[in-house]
Amino acid sequence: MRLTIRDVAKKLNLSITTVSRALDGYADVANDTRKLVIETAREMGYTPNRAARQLRRQKAETIGFILPAHARRFDEPFFAEFIAGLGNELSGKNFDLLVSNAADDEMEHRLYQRWVSSRKVDGFILNRVSQKDWRVQFLAREGIPFAALGMSQDGLNYPHIRIDGLEGFVELVRHLQQGGFSRFAFIGGRENLINHIDRLGWFKAALAVCGLPFDQGLVFSSDMTSTGGYEVARRLFALPRGPDALLCISDETAFGALHAAHERGLTVGRDIAIAGFEGVQDSRHTEPPLTTLDIPVEKIARQLVTMLLAKLNGETLERDEIVIHPTLLIRASTGG
Structure with a gap:
């Protein structure tokens, strides 16, 4: 019995x-x-x-994560590590993780609306936050708790983790400058993404600190996939006076840039330097291994869960913002 x-x-x-x-x-x-x-x-x-x-x-004991419509795929290394961190932390707290993806912006809106109206989840984890983010506004209006990697500019306070990469970018640019590289390009993401705004800002500031010129003509946007990085890098390499160093918004974008460089017959680390951002596990195993500004992706996901569950339990957070400083990992893709 x-x-x-x-x-x-x-x-x-x-x-x-x-x-x-x-x-x-x-x-x-x-x-x-x-x-x-x-x-x-x-x-x-x-x-x-x-x-x-x-x-x-009257709780679902479930947290929701919807892959942003512009993110494309679950198998991107960043999202694989991020989702693993969410799931591992939640399972230890007797919560489930509900994950879905959206083919386009309209479907993403419908998913959030359906999960909120049906009370399918108790709260959400967000990333790839935009400057003015409709998800932040919608969830705040509906009274649904959430935590995010990134702080939007909507004027709303919520638990979040913010990356401060200025020092890391300065260290990276100095390393490249010492290696003889002098003409820098930046492959970013969508222009309204906080990731793009922040990382482009650090890129500009680092060039200024190192006494190097900034060329707006060497700044390109991408969809932050390897395909997007490949396509943008090909355009950069075709310029009459192209760059000798590519700094990419993400490791995934840099993977595509590496492929474009190989296709062009360039020796990465000598003819062209390529660096990424995020430090995903796969960056160790590219050819050559990728220099990157490393952030602890899985640990960040776990911390966001901790912050959100505290919010759900009515606990007062010691602080709503946690700041992470990336660590520069120098590898062969920049001559290291």
């Missing part, structure tokens, strides 16, 4: 309500009592009925 919560309550001589609230983690149950209930339930082999708990608490 399957054990029930009544059996646990009877063994401890506690009310069913107390045992239920202890197992659900309510703060009005004393810590000693909660520990005793959890330990006894485990020893007895009792597993709470999750569906019943969700109904009692």
Whole structure:
């Protein structure tokens, strides 16, 4: 016969309500009592009925992540590592992760609206945040908690992790300058993306710090895929006076640029320097290995989960913003 919560309550001589609230983690149950209930339930082999708990608490115990419409694919290394971090952290907190993707902006809007109206998830994790981000505005208006990698310019406060890569860009440009590279190009993303705005800003500032000229004609946008990086790099290499160093908004974009350089017959690290951003695992194994500004992608995803769950539990966050400084990993793609 399957054990029930009544059996646990009877063994401890506690009310069913107390045992239920202890197992659900309510703060009005004393810590000693909660520990005793959890330990006894485990020893007895009792597993709470999750569906019943969700109904009692009126929570889905699920967090949503929708791959941005412009991101294209789940198998991009960044998203693979990011989603793994979300899932690993949530599973340890007895939450599920609901993931989907959208073919276009209209479908992305519909997904958010459907998940919110059906209460399919308790909150969302966002990334690839835009300057004015409709997701931020929509979720704030609907009262749905969320945490994000990146801070939009909507004038709203929410838990987020912000990357500050200025020092890393200065270090990277100095490294390239010392290697004899002097004509720098930047392959970015969509112009309204915070990633693009920030990283292009750091690129300009780093050139200024190192006494190098900035050429707007060597700044190109891409869709941040390897295909986009390949296409833009080919255009740059075809210029009458092209660059000898490419700094890319992401490692994925840099992978495409590497392919274009090989196709052109250029020796990467000597004829052309190529660097990425994010430090995904695959950047170690390109030919040659890719210099990159490394951020701990999986750790960032886990931290966003921690921030969001604290928000869901009504806890006061010590701070709404965590700042990450990238680490420069010098490899052969820049002559390192």
